[in-house]
Amino acid sequence: MREAIAVGATDRSDRIAAFSNIGPCVDVFAPGVGILSADRDSDTDTDLLNGTSMAASHVAGAISLLLRRDGWSTATPAQVETEIKNSATRAVIGSPALTTDRLLFTSPPPPFGGPSVALARHADGKLDIFGVNRDGLMFHRSLASPGSSTWGPWVQATEVGWWSVAADTHDDGRVELVELARTEDVWRRRQANTNIDFWSTWRQLDGKMTASAVARNEDGRLEMFGADRLGQTWVRWQTSENALTWSP
Known part of the structure; x- marks a missing residue:
């Protein structure tokens, strides 16, 4: 056959x-x-x-x-x-003439979590640091002032069950968060306004990921990168600058 x-x-x-x-x-x-x-x-x-x-x-x-x-x-x-x-892996089995040298290969799943710490800059120049601990709790803190070496206290988010966090700043100065839940679900939220600790509600995106990163490209749109448990990498981007919607 x-x-x-x-x-x-x-x-x-x-x-x-x-x-x-x-x-x-x-x-x-x-x-x-x-x-x-x-x-x-x-x-x-x-x-x-x-x-x-x-x-x-x-x-x-x-x-x-x-x-x-x-x-x-x-x-x-x-x-x-x-x-x-x-x-398949090639040229390792010493196959005879007229016989393939392909040896079956499956990539191992990547470790869960991705980065457990992320940084983003507020519109006023202050850095904000976000982190997820081993219990799945997210915390964040901000610099006391731009260029300072003094940080405010850690503030715990109310939601639980996270693996990792990624962050970057929109062209309009608002910080965008992307978090992976322990179910591999992808969630995102953004600051309601610049320089404040008040955020939009979490919105779930389609797909399952075990690691993620966010970066802003030259036209001001954010791009989201991710890896799944099969080792595949994926990318999506905002449909327009500062938009709430994302490409597939």
């Missing part, structure tokens, strides 16, 4: 297993020697098994992770096969 992904097996040294298929029909290799698997004697029985069936299971798991990504749930078999091949 041309639609099938043909999988060969490798050992723990990333060498092709003696029993593995080789040749131009093989699309990708994956671990297939000494793989911990379920066995038949009981519901909890396990065994170390060898075979291209073990290697194919690794590829099936990689495809499951791929289909979980945003935009991939409706991918065609051809698109999935292409992505599996393109993301």
